[in-house]
Amino acid sequence: MIADIGLITLTLGFVLALYAVGASLYGGWRGQWKWVESARNAVLLVFGLLTISVLAVVYSLIRLDLSVAYVTEVSSRATSLFLRITALWGGQRGSLLFWSWLMAGFVAAVSLRKWESDRTLMPYVIAVATLTTSFFIFVVTFFANPFARVWHIPGTNEVVKAVFPPPGAERFVPVDGQGLNPLLRHFGMIGHPPTSYIGFTGFVIPYSFAIAALITGEARKDAWLRTTRRWTLVAWLFLSIGLLLGGRWAYDVLGWGGFWGWDPVENAMLMPWLTGTAFLHSVMITEKRGMLKVWSVVLIILTYILVVFGTFITRTGLVSSVHAFARSSLSMPFFIFIGLMLLGSLTLLMKRLDTLKSDHELESFVSREAVFLLQNMLFVAITVAVFWGTVFPMISELITGDRITVGPPYFNKVTGPMFAALVLLMGVAPLFAWRRQAARTLGKALWAPFVVAVLFAVALGIRYHMHPAAVFGIWLISFVALTTLLEFWKGMRARMSARKEDPLTALARLITRNRRRYGGYIVHLAVCLMALAVIGDAYFKQETQAPLRIGETLTLNGYTIRFDGLREYLGSDGREVLEAEISLFKDGEFVRVLRPRRDYFIVQQQPVTIPAVHTTFAADVYVLLVGWEEITATSATFKMYWNPLIIWMWTGGILLIIGTLIAMWPDRMALGDVSYVLRPTTTQPQPSAGG
Amino acid sequence: MAVETSTRPYVGVSSQRFKFLLGTLVILLAVGYLIFTATQENAQYYLTVEELYARAEAGTLGDRMIRVSGAVVGETIRYNPQTLELTFTIAHMPGDPDEIDKAGGLGAAIQAAVNNPDAPRLQIYYVGPKPDLLRPEAAAIVTGRLGEDGIFYAEEVLFKCPTRYDEGPLPNSPAEG
Incomplete structure (x- = not known):
C-alpha cells in the first residue's frame, strides 16, 4: 500500500520534471515569467513527490514489507532498525532513488534563491538541472524501480521482480530477506554513500549555471562563477568526505591494511574530485583576472560528466571491481545519456567560444596565472591517466581483442610524480605575484624553508635508512608545509605590528577576515598531512604473520603481540563472532589488549574479518585474525601490519573539512537570499537588475 | 571590457604565446610518455581459463603477470590456517559480458561453469589470509603466473559473489517455501 503510493509519486515526479524542463525553456525563450514560475513550482513539487517516494521506501524497509523486491534484497528480520534505514542506499534500486532525490533537492534549493541578479540565467539553470535530474528519475522508474514487487508464476520455480505482474503471476512474499551486505555494515560505509552522493549531485548546480551561461551568452560576464562558488565548495566538500569515509571503510573492513586500491569504483569517485578541485582553482583566476574562462567551463562540464560516468561505473558493473555490483540493463541508458551530454555541452561550448575570450594574455611564465594554469593541467593529466587505467581493459579489448589490465603499480607510477608536482605548486603558488614575478624576490622568500626542509629530510633519511623517493617526499611535504605556515606567520606579524594585536587574536582575525584565502591554506596544510600518510603507506609499511599457540608471541618493529585465547559468542544483527584476545607490548611494556575478530553473518553465510587497530601518531598496529x-581453540594465526603515519590521513581529512568550511562560510547569514515569490518587475528578462 | 589583446601591437605577445604552446607541448609529451611506459610495464593479460590454456599451448603467455577469471568450484577449497596456504580450483566461464547475459546472468553462468565437467579447470595456489568473499561459486579474479606444474601461483586474489545482491535469487524459492 505505502509502496504503491511511493510508486505513484515517483511516476508523477518524473512527469512533472519533464514538464518543468519544457516550461522553463519556453518561459526563458519567450520571456514569459509565468511559465518560468510554473516550472519553478514544478521543481519544488518534484522534490516533494520524491521525498514521499523515499519515505515510502524507508517505511517499507522498516516494516520489512517483503513483497517489495528491494526490501528482500537489502533487509531481513535480523536487521536492526538503524541498518534498515541505511539500507535505503544499500542496493542499486534504493541508492538510485536516493540519488535522484538529493539531486531534486539541490535543484529545488537553487530555485529558491533570490533571482534578481540571475534572472536571465535561471530559466535555463532550471531546465538543465531538471533535465539531468529527470534522467535519473527515468532510470529509477523504468530500470531500477525500488517499488518493484516479487511475483511468482504458478507451476514454475521462478520468481520475477517487476512493477507490474507478468501474465498469470501471483504476488509472492518470501519468508525473509537477504539482509544488508555485511561488508557495508560499518560507519564508513553507512556515511560514505550519502556524503558522496551529496557531493556528486551537488555538481549539478555549477554545471547547470555554466550551461545556462553558455546558452544565454551570459558567460561573457563571469557572474555565474560567483553565484556557484559556494555550491561548488559544498559539493566538493561532501565528495571529499565521501572519499575519506570510503578509504576508512576499506582500511577497517577489507583487511589488507591499506586505504586506497585504485579500484575502478574508487577511481570513478576520484576523477570528478580531481577535475572539481581544478575547477575550484581555475575560477579564482577567472574571477580575479578574467582568464582561463574556457578552462573553467570545460572543467565543470568534465566534472559533471565524470560524475555521471562514476555512477555509471559503480551502478552497472561495467568494469570488474571488488565491489559487488552486478552488470545490468542500466548500461545502455547511461551510455546514451553520457554521450548526449558530452556532445551537447561541447557543441554549445564551441558555438559560444567567442563569449569566453580572456580579458588578459598570459604575461609571464613566472606569474600566479601561469602556476595556476600548470596546476590545472596537472589535475587534468592525472584525471586522464586514471581514466585511461580504468577503462584500459575495455579499450584494449576493442582494439586488440585481448583484455589487458593495468594494476595499482600503473596508477602509482603515473600519478605519483604528478601528485608530487601538484604538492610543490601548492606550496609555492601563493608566493607568486599576479602578472609577473621577479625570480629574485621569489628566491628570497623560498630559500629558508627550502634549506630547512632539505636538512630535515636528509637527517631523517640517514637516521632511518630511507628510500631516496621517501626522502624526497618528506622534503617536499615539509617544504610546502613550511611555506604555507610562513604565509600565516607573515599575515600575523603584519597585524601584530600594525594593529598591536596579540598573536592569537592576530591569527584568528587573519583567518576570519580573509576566510577564502586562509581557509584554502588550511586545506593545503591538510593535504600535506594526508600526503604524509601516503608516503608512510608507500614506503615504510611492514607486515608479518605467524600461527601462535596460547602464550606465544609475534614481534614486528618493536611491537609484540601475545595470543591469550579465543572466544565465540552471538553478536547483534545475526552474526556469530569469533574473537581473539591478544596483549600488545611495545619494547616489552604492556600497552593494551586487542581483539581482532571474525564475524560470521549466518543468513548471508558471509564471514567478515575485523582488524584490531592500535593507533598512535607515529604508526598503527593492525592485527588480523x-x-x-x-576444535581446541588453542592456536590461531595472525597477520600483523605496522602502518606508519596512517592517522595523518584521517586528521588531515578533518582539517580539510575545517578549512573548506572556513572558506565557504557566508559573510552574513544568507537567509535573506531565500525567497519564494518571484516578483518579476517586468515581463522581459532583466539581465542586470540588481537587488 | 574584453579587448582583443592578441591583435594589439604588443611586443612579446606572440613569442609569449609560442613559448606557452611549447611549454604545453612539453608537458603533454611528458605526461603521454609517463602513461605510455607505465601502461607497457604494467599491462597484464586478463584471460579466461580457456584462453590461458590456449596461450600456454601456443607459447604466447610471456613472463608477465596474468590475470585469470573463473568460477570457484566449491569442494576444492583448502585452507591451512597454520601456513596460510590456500588452494582452490576455478572452472572456465565466459569472460564476455554478453555471453554471461545470454547464460542468464553472472550467477547462472557460474552455476553452469561449476556443474559442467567438461569446462577447463585451473588449480590456484595462494599464500595469505583466506579472503572473506571466497566461497563456493564465487567469481574469482586471480593475478599471478602459471607454473610448469600446471598450477597457477597467485599473488592476488579477488572474489565477487554476484548471486547474492541486487539480482540474486531469494533465500527461499517458492518450491521450498
Whole structure:
C-alpha cells in the first residue's frame, strides 16, 4: 500500500520534471515569467513527490514489507532498525532513488534563491538541472524501480521482480530477506554513500549555471562563477568526505591494511574530485583576472560528466571491481545519456567560444596565472591517466581483442610524480605575484624553508635508512608545509605590528577576515598531512604473520603481540563472532589488549574479518585474525601490519573539512537570499537588475 | 571590457604565446610518455581459463603477470590456517559480458561453469589470509603466473559473489517455501 503510493509519486515526479524542463525553456525563450514560475513550482513539487517516494521506501524497509523486491534484497528480520534505514542506499534500486532525490533537492534549493541578479540565467539553470535530474528519475522508474514487487508464476520455480505482474503471476512474499551486505555494515560505509552522493549531485548546480551561461551568452560576464562558488565548495566538500569515509571503510573492513586500491569504483569517485578541485582553482583566476574562462567551463562540464560516468561505473558493473555490483540493463541508458551530454555541452561550448575570450594574455611564465594554469593541467593529466587505467581493459579489448589490465603499480607510477608536482605548486603558488614575478624576490622568500626542509629530510633519511623517493617526499611535504605556515606567520606579524594585536587574536582575525584565502591554506596544510600518510603507506609499511599457540608471541618493529585465547559468542544483527584476545607490548611494556575478530553473518553465510587497530601518531598496529584451530581453540594465526603515519590521513581529512568550511562560510547569514515569490518587475528578462 | 589583446601591437605577445604552446607541448609529451611506459610495464593479460590454456599451448603467455577469471568450484577449497596456504580450483566461464547475459546472468553462468565437467579447470595456489568473499561459486579474479606444474601461483586474489545482491535469487524459492 505505502509502496504503491511511493510508486505513484515517483511516476508523477518524473512527469512533472519533464514538464518543468519544457516550461522553463519556453518561459526563458519567450520571456514569459509565468511559465518560468510554473516550472519553478514544478521543481519544488518534484522534490516533494520524491521525498514521499523515499519515505515510502524507508517505511517499507522498516516494516520489512517483503513483497517489495528491494526490501528482500537489502533487509531481513535480523536487521536492526538503524541498518534498515541505511539500507535505503544499500542496493542499486534504493541508492538510485536516493540519488535522484538529493539531486531534486539541490535543484529545488537553487530555485529558491533570490533571482534578481540571475534572472536571465535561471530559466535555463532550471531546465538543465531538471533535465539531468529527470534522467535519473527515468532510470529509477523504468530500470531500477525500488517499488518493484516479487511475483511468482504458478507451476514454475521462478520468481520475477517487476512493477507490474507478468501474465498469470501471483504476488509472492518470501519468508525473509537477504539482509544488508555485511561488508557495508560499518560507519564508513553507512556515511560514505550519502556524503558522496551529496557531493556528486551537488555538481549539478555549477554545471547547470555554466550551461545556462553558455546558452544565454551570459558567460561573457563571469557572474555565474560567483553565484556557484559556494555550491561548488559544498559539493566538493561532501565528495571529499565521501572519499575519506570510503578509504576508512576499506582500511577497517577489507583487511589488507591499506586505504586506497585504485579500484575502478574508487577511481570513478576520484576523477570528478580531481577535475572539481581544478575547477575550484581555475575560477579564482577567472574571477580575479578574467582568464582561463574556457578552462573553467570545460572543467565543470568534465566534472559533471565524470560524475555521471562514476555512477555509471559503480551502478552497472561495467568494469570488474571488488565491489559487488552486478552488470545490468542500466548500461545502455547511461551510455546514451553520457554521450548526449558530452556532445551537447561541447557543441554549445564551441558555438559560444567567442563569449569566453580572456580579458588578459598570459604575461609571464613566472606569474600566479601561469602556476595556476600548470596546476590545472596537472589535475587534468592525472584525471586522464586514471581514466585511461580504468577503462584500459575495455579499450584494449576493442582494439586488440585481448583484455589487458593495468594494476595499482600503473596508477602509482603515473600519478605519483604528478601528485608530487601538484604538492610543490601548492606550496609555492601563493608566493607568486599576479602578472609577473621577479625570480629574485621569489628566491628570497623560498630559500629558508627550502634549506630547512632539505636538512630535515636528509637527517631523517640517514637516521632511518630511507628510500631516496621517501626522502624526497618528506622534503617536499615539509617544504610546502613550511611555506604555507610562513604565509600565516607573515599575515600575523603584519597585524601584530600594525594593529598591536596579540598573536592569537592576530591569527584568528587573519583567518576570519580573509576566510577564502586562509581557509584554502588550511586545506593545503591538510593535504600535506594526508600526503604524509601516503608516503608512510608507500614506503615504510611492514607486515608479518605467524600461527601462535596460547602464550606465544609475534614481534614486528618493536611491537609484540601475545595470543591469550579465543572466544565465540552471538553478536547483534545475526552474526556469530569469533574473537581473539591478544596483549600488545611495545619494547616489552604492556600497552593494551586487542581483539581482532571474525564475524560470521549466518543468513548471508558471509564471514567478515575485523582488524584490531592500535593507533598512535607515529604508526598503527593492525592485527588480523586469519586462521584458527577449530576444535581446541588453542592456536590461531595472525597477520600483523605496522602502518606508519596512517592517522595523518584521517586528521588531515578533518582539517580539510575545517578549512573548506572556513572558506565557504557566508559573510552574513544568507537567509535573506531565500525567497519564494518571484516578483518579476517586468515581463522581459532583466539581465542586470540588481537587488 | 574584453579587448582583443592578441591583435594589439604588443611586443612579446606572440613569442609569449609560442613559448606557452611549447611549454604545453612539453608537458603533454611528458605526461603521454609517463602513461605510455607505465601502461607497457604494467599491462597484464586478463584471460579466461580457456584462453590461458590456449596461450600456454601456443607459447604466447610471456613472463608477465596474468590475470585469470573463473568460477570457484566449491569442494576444492583448502585452507591451512597454520601456513596460510590456500588452494582452490576455478572452472572456465565466459569472460564476455554478453555471453554471461545470454547464460542468464553472472550467477547462472557460474552455476553452469561449476556443474559442467567438461569446462577447463585451473588449480590456484595462494599464500595469505583466506579472503572473506571466497566461497563456493564465487567469481574469482586471480593475478599471478602459471607454473610448469600446471598450477597457477597467485599473488592476488579477488572474489565477487554476484548471486547474492541486487539480482540474486531469494533465500527461499517458492518450491521450498
